[in-house]
Amino acid sequence: MYPLTITTETKTYPIYIGHQLRFQVKSMLQENTISFDKILVITDDNVAPLYLDDVIRSFNSDIVYSYIVKNGEQAKSFNNYIHIQTYAIERNLTRNSLIIALGGGVIGDLAGFVAATFLRGVNYIQMPTTILAHDSAVGGKVAINHDLGKNLIGSFYQPAMVMYDLETLQTLPRRQQLAGFAELIKHALIDEDNSLLTKLQYQSLEQLFTDKVFLSEALYQGMKVKATIVNKDEKEAGIRKYLNFGHTLGHAIESETNYRVLHGEAVIIGMLFALYVSEIHFNKDLNFKGLKSWFEKLGYETHLPTTLNPEDLVVQMKKDKKVTDNQINMVLLEEIGKPTLQTFNDETIKQFLENFYSE
Numbered sequence: 532m533y534p535l536t537i538t539t540e541t542k543t544y545p546i547y548i549g550h551q552l553r554f555q556v557k558s559m560l561q562e563n564t565i566s567f568d569k570i571l572v573i574t575d576d577n578v579a580p581l582y583l584d585d586v587i588r589s590f591n592s593d594i595v596y597s598y599i600v601k602n603g604e605q606a607k608s609f610n611n612y613i614h615i616q617t618y619a620i621e622r623n624l625t626r627n628s629l630i631i632a633l634g635g636g637v638i639g640d641l642a643g644f645v646a647a648t649f650l651r652g653v654n655y656i657q658m659p660t661t662i663l664a665h666d667s668a669v670g671g672k673v674a675i676n677h678d679l680g681k682n683l684i685g686s687f688y689q690p691a692m693v694m695y696d697l698e699t700l701q702t703l704p705r706r707q708q709l710a711g712f713a714e715l716i717k718h719a720l721i722d723e724d725n726s727l728l729t730k731l732q733y734q735s736l737e738q739l740f741t742d743k744v745f746l747s748e749a750l751y752q753g754m755k756v757k758a759t760i761v762n763k764d765e766k767e768a769g770i771r772k773y774l775n776f777g778h779t780l781g782h783a784i785e786s787e788t789n790y791r792v793l794h795g796e797a798v799i800i801g802m803l804f805a806l807y808v809s810e811i812h813f814n815k816d817l818n819f820k821g822l823k824s825w826f827e828k829l830g831y832e833t834h835l836p837t838t839l840n841p842e843d844l845v846v847q848m849k850k851d852k853k854v855t856d857n858q859i860n861m862v863l864l865e866e867i868g869k870p871t872l873q874t875f876n877d878e879t880i881k882q883f884l885e886n887f888y889s890e
Contacts, residue, residue, distance in 0.1 A: 532549035532597070532837060533547075533549065533747065533751040534546065534548075534680070535548070535549060535565040535705055535751075535755060535757055536758075537669065537670070537689070537742075537761055537762060538762050539671070539689060539692075539761065539762065540765055541687075541689055541765065542671075542691075543691040543704060544689060544690060544691055544692055544693070545693070545696065546669065546692075546754060546758070547559065547569060547692070547693065547695065548695045548747065548750065548751055548754065549693050549695070549696070549697065550697055550698050551696065551700065552658075552695070552696040553582055553586050553653075553694075553697060553698075554585055554588070554696065554786075555587045555588070555659045555694075556586055556589065556605075556631070556656075556658075556775035556802055557590055557652065558589075558654075558814070559692070559694065560629075560692075563691070563692055563694060564683070565629065565656070565691050566627060566664040567594075567627060567628060567654070568593060568594065568625055568626050568628055569594045569595070569596065569622070569625070569627035569628040569629070570587075570590060570595045570596070570622075570628065570629050570630075570631060571584060571595075571596045571615075571619055571622070571629075571630050571631070571701070571836065572584075572587060572595065572596070572597040572598070572630075572631045572637060572648040572716055573597075573598050573600070573615060573622060573630060573631070573632055573633065573634075573638060573642035573645065574597065574598075574599055574600075574628060574632075574634050574638060574642065574707075575592060575599060575600050575601065575602040575603075575606060575634050575635075575637070575638055576600070576601055576602055577602040577634075578602075578633055578634045578635075578638070578660050578699075578791060579599045580709065581699070581702055582598075582660060582699055583597060583633065585635055586631065586658065587656075588879070591603055591617075594821075595741055596618070596622050596861075598615050598618050599842070600638075600641070602634075602637075602638055602651070603637070603745050603790065604652040604676070604681075604785070604794070605790065606637050606638070606641055606676065607637055607640055607641050607682075608674045608676065609675060609677075609678045609684075609710075610644060611641060611675075611873075612641065612644065612675050612761070614833045615641075615642075615645050616645060616648075616649060619645070619649055624649070624653070625650070625653075625889070626650050626651075626652075626653055627653075628653055628654075629653065629654050629655065629691075630642055630645060630646040630649075630654070630655035630723065630843070631654070631655065631656055631658060631722060632655060632656070632657075632668075632690075632716075633658045633660065634657060634659075634661075634664075635659065635661035635663055635707075635711075635820060635829075636661065636662050636663050636664045636665075636666070636794065637661060638800045639659060639664055639667050639668050639673070640667065640672070640673050640674050640675070640682070640685070641673075641675060642655060642673075642675040643655060643657070643671070643672075643688055643697050644674055644675055644684075644685055644686060644688075644784065645691065646673070647673055647686045647688035648686070650655050652688065653693065654690075654691045655690050656690050656691055656692045656693065656694060657692075657693045657694070657697065658668075658688070658693075658694050658695075659693070659701035660696070660697075660700070661700070661703060661705075661707060661711050662700055662703070662708055662710075662711025662712055662714075662715065662750070663707075663710055663711030663713075663714055663734075663771045663794060663795055664695075664711070665711070665714065665715070665750050665753055665754050666714040666715075666717075666718070666753070666754075666774075667688040667720050668690075668693050668751065669747060669754055669757050669758060669761065670689075670694060670757060670761040670765075670771075670774075671687050671689035671690065672685065672687060672822045673685055673686055673687075673688050674686070679783070679850060679851040680786060680847070681782045681785060681786055682730050682763050682782075682852075683850070687765065687766055687767075687884050688768070689765075695750070695754075695768065697743070697746065697747055697750070700746070705830075706793070707793070708796065709796075709829065709830055709831065710793040710794060710795030710796055711795055711833070712739065712740075712795065712829075713777075713794075713795030713796070713799045713802075714753070714795060714798065715727075715731065715749060715750065715753045716728075716731065716799070716826075717776050717777055717802060718752075718756040718757060719731055719753070719756075720776065720802065720864065720867060720868070721756070721773050721776050721862075721864070721870045722756045722830035722870065723868040723869060724868070725867065726870055727745045727752045727753065727756070727769070727776065728867065730745075730748075730752070731749065732825060736828070736830065739780055739829075743819035754861045757774065760773065760774060768785030772862065773862055773870040773872075774862075774874055775862050776802060776805060776862040776864075776870055777800075777801035777802030777803075777804075777805055777862075778801060778862075779801065779805075779851050779859065779860070780800065780801035780804045780844065780848060780860050781794070781797040781798040781799075781801030781802075782797070782801075782804070782847070783798065783844045783847035783851075784797040784801065784836070784839065784844070785797045786801060786847050787839050787843055787844060787847055788789070788836060788838075788839070792836065794877060795854075796831065796832060799831045799832075799833065800832070800834070800835060802881070803819070803823055803826065803833055803890075804824070804887050805861060805862060805863055805864070805882075806819045806822060806864065807819055807886075807887050807890060808861065808863060808883050809863040809864045809865070812863060812873060813863070813865055815865070816865070817864055817866070817867060818867070823890075834888075834890075835884070835887065835888055838857075840887075841880075841881045841884035841885050842881065844884055845877050845880055845881050845884070848880065849877070855874070856874075857873045858875065858876060859872070859874065859875050859876070859877070859880050860872055860874050861873055861874075861875065861880075
């Protein structure tokens with residue numbers, strides 16, 4: 532088992548990375564003195580048939596409830612949020628109740644926001660079941676989507692514990708594995724220690740997802756990168772913004788395609804765009820073409836969807852939470868492992884996008 536600790540201004544909590552952790556929930560809650568009178572497990576219709584029973588088996592069934600939503604980004608809706616709140620109220624959950632987020636990043640965001648706002652805040656734990664969620668489960672960002680943009684309604688609300696059972700990754704389709712792996716690549720590119728990037732680049736596609744020891748170590752390193760940043764900047768006042776590398780355009784692509792492009796798929800294109808802009812802005816060779824070729828060998832689409840146009844993407848990018856003074860903020864790289872925040876106006880971003888289409 533790989534233990535990590537998150538220490539923020541508001542909470543200190545453990546992260547456990549290992550195998551068969553889903554069978555140890557009750558004992559690990561007791562070990563960490565996390566009390567509860569009732570439990571609500573929030574999950575989706577993909578995960579529930581596979582792992583829900585494993586999680587609740589050790590508990591008295593009279594105190595455990597579950598709420599299952601349809602899988603996909605659309606699950607982070609206001610309708611689901613309010614229906615879960617109603618469900619929790621009707622079952623008389625209290626301030627001493629516990630919410631378990633069992634699933635990918637979408638479930639983590641949704642369940643975390645329910646926990647943050649139910650009775651002004653109850654304990655919750657993250658149990659990620661995707662590679663993507665190795666990122667989203669850490670750091671306490673919770674949110675639901677609005678029709679006008681992604682994650683626009685949310686909070687910073689830290690979990691009481693994170694339990695990452697790596698066995699749950701084995702049932703993921705390859706497309707979901709690749710989408711999640713994008714966030715691991717992000718951590719590698721923004722980390723000043725290039726060891727994670729080197730580790731990832733020297734593995735074949737099959738090794739990336741079938742070598743359990745390698746995957747465990749790589750995910751641990753990725754989560755450690757994020758943990759180090761969150762420990763220093765819980766509320767995204769400074770360096771935590773660097774974790775948005777690739778996300779400004781990535782979120783715009785997701786919104787403009789109505790989430791037909793998965794988060795990680797969009798972030799891959801967003802990171803390439805950020806690298807492209809970085810090379811121009813800093814007049815440096817950051818191996819844009821080499822990284823693009825590597826992404827393509829892994830199986831990623833690296834071009835912007837032809838159905839999208841720069842004007843609409845700029846409009847979506849302007850809805851980003853990090854826009855200041857009507858200017859678009861982007862995380863760029865001065866060097867690999869050296870992120871920085873830069874500001875651009877609409878016309879400049881539009882021109883960059885038009886040129887990026889031909890790359």
